[in-house]
Amino acid sequence: MLRRRPPLLLGVAAAALGVALTTLILFALRDVAPVVSLGVVYLVVVLAVASVWNAWLGLGTALASALAFNFFHIPPTGRFTITGGENWVALIVFFGAAVLASSLTELARRRTIEAEERRQEADLSAEMARLLLRGGRLEEALPAVAERLARALDAPSASIVARAEPGTFPLREGPRQIGTLTVDAPEPVLRRIQVRIVPSLEALLAAALERDALMNDAVETAALRRSDVIKTALLRSVSHDLRSPLTAILTSAEALKLAPDERVELAEAITEEATRLSRLIDNLLDLSRLEAGAAEARPEWSSIEEVLTAAIDDVPSGDFKLSVDTDLPPVKADAAQLERAFANLLENAQRHSGGHPVSVRARDVGGRILVRVVDRGPGVPKAHQERIFEPFYRSGSRGSGLGLAIVRGFVEANGGRVWVESLPDQATSFVVELPVPVSSDPTGEPLVPNTQNDREERSP
Structure with a gap:
């Protein structure tokens, strides 16, 4: 000053x-x-x-x-x-x-x-450059720039907008008006702003607008690249995972014409492969809804034991050992989405269990419901533990790479989270954590979280 x-x-x-x-x-x-x-x-x-x-x-x-x-x-x-x-x-x-x-x-x-005025103007230009070009939203930076300008020049008020409208000083880039500066100040201060402040403000505003345009282009380019990656992965998944059941169905159908004594066995193969194909299509539809943000949860009070039992029924070929704590409180979530998530998680565990039973345990730990799905497979390497939840990512040659992505999407849509705990050549444990709202159940009784297991190990 x-x-x-x-x-x-x-x-x-x-x-x-x-x-x-x-x-x-x-x-x-x-x-x-x-x-x-x-x-x-x-x-x-x-x-x-x-x-x-x-x-x-x-x-x-x-x-x-x-x-x-x-x-x-x-x-x-x-x-x-x-x-x-x-x-x-x-x-x-x-x-x-x-x-x-x-x-x-x-x-x-x-x-x-x-x-002193030159030094003050240089400081003001540096501050305006920092505010306009630091990477935030331009609409949020402009009020701060106007306030800093008014304070530096002892003006009662100032405002800057990135559009053409009536004001004290039009801000231009060539013949095009890119903004408007409005200042309430005496005539000498206005002349000083016109000569010394407006040119630098015009250059900075033009640079900020160009930066925003470039950032929008970069975001759009990244989205397009991501879309291309997903499309490529989808084509690979479809070309491999859809071809296998279709080949089995066609082969069985042809064999039905030639081997009437084996029709029951072939019909079972057709049913099994058609079910597998239907599940794959369901997973693709679920993933498309999650990617589009259209998989909105419809929460209602649900029993975790009933959800897990229904999910186990959806994987008839698996061997599962279910253990649910008594007096486990209900959760307020979309039961259909949780069932789809747990079914995919169980199918994934059954596929990697090497023929051993899969353990499913649900318990209340400090006001949270933890569901652990444990298989006795080869384990998940540390480098793969986060990426296995990405769409179309496969740590091995088995599976479509869709199931775990759907698991995470549906669990997080219902306010929970999921992670994996595994060591090489040891059992793999997938953990789903769901919150227990402190509210009342449908009968009006208050839900008091069970704290008897508070000493259990919390999430990593």
């Missing part, structure tokens, strides 16, 4: 007091130096007044000093009369020096003010 000048009346009083004090001091210095050479002492007051206020007050102080010097110290004293050539020369030289000193002081003061 620039330092304000003190009031003019205070400057007049300071000049009068300074001239009076200097006049008194010269009486004491008469015995030290000749009177005609003592006028230079008045220059101290002239320089001080001119530097603090302005050149005009400095010139007035110089005139007052010359009159006081003449009246009190240049013979004949007590009147405004000068005798002797040396006294005229002394007074003229003094007054000229005072005028010159006052002018130089005012020039130095203006240069100082201008340098």
